[in-house]
Amino acid sequence: MKLSFSSLLLILVLLSSCQEDPKVRALQQEKETQKREVIFSNINKGWNFNSQPLNQTSRELTTNWAEWRVFLNELGQKPKSSIGAFQQKAKTLSKRAAELNINIPIKYSIPEVKSRIAVLTTKVNAINLYIHLNQIPDQKIVQLVQEINTEVASMQWQLDEIKRKSEIKTEDGEGDMLRMLDTARAVPTNPVPKIIK
Template sequence: MINKIMVFFSLIFILFSCQDDSQKRIAENKKEIKKKEVIFKNIEKGWVFYDTPITEASEKSIATWNELRMFLAELAQKPKKTIGAFQQKSKALSKKAMALNDNVPYNFSKPQIKSRISTVITKVRMLDLFIHLDNIPDKKVTQLVAEINLELVSLQRQMDKIVEKSKIPVEEGESDLLKMMDASRAIPNTPVPNTPIDPNLPRVE
């Protein structure tokens, strides 16, 4: 009889323990869902890119620089509904950003432009990395969006500077001076071998 009572109470204890564990899991799941909703809303709110050219140079260049045009077009399409959509978008942005190094117009194929492109690529790839983490740092993601915008502004302003500089007429004699300053065109300062020395030339003692 005592054994039956012990078994009965054991079953009751197990039943209540299971119910308690189940309630804890439900509470944790609700908490996790709420956390993901907050992260999604923060990312959705902060996902605002400068997707249109801000300078005359960048506006004209998208007609010939296909990769820049496609990158800006990708930025213009904002994801909706799920965090998965934002993850897919960041992956697509990363691919489009990497392509910016291809077919750079000749007048923009300069170190100051290429360095800014590299910075944009780095920031976009970091965005793609952070948004794919299990525990997404939403503040870091929105911060990277803002940083990408700043780098895009910097890139386009540099493009504008190059265009403006190319419009300045070269002064008379300036092109010759630039040629003279070009180290690759300089005559090497080395003595010619087997050349006899004129004894009549003045010498410094």
């Protein structure tokens, strides 16, 4: 008798504790909705990429380097409707940034440019990661947007510097002199004596 009464009491306690109050649930949902609206508003304000070519070299590359043009176009298009739209845009930007390593013009396919592309890709992937979290760190995303703007500008200036350096004419004999300065190709001044047995 005691066992059945105890088990009945335990079941009643469990059933009553499992029922949630609809008012509490509604309040929690309202708080969560307000929080998501604030996050959306902060991201919407901070999502301002500078996608305009800063110099002539960058403008020329937008016609010759399709991946660069597509990436800049994606940066220039701002989603407006919801967090989901920003998540989709971040995913697309991440894909476009990864494609920048494809078909780099030969003149610009050097470690300096590739490392800037790697940094840019890392920062875009970080935005993609943060915006897909359950608790979205909106301030971190806004900070990354500003950092990406800086990286895009520095890459454009790097491309311009490469072009300017390539247009500088070399003087007669300068190529030979540079080869002589290359320590990997230099002839040792003290030859190793041969041991005669």
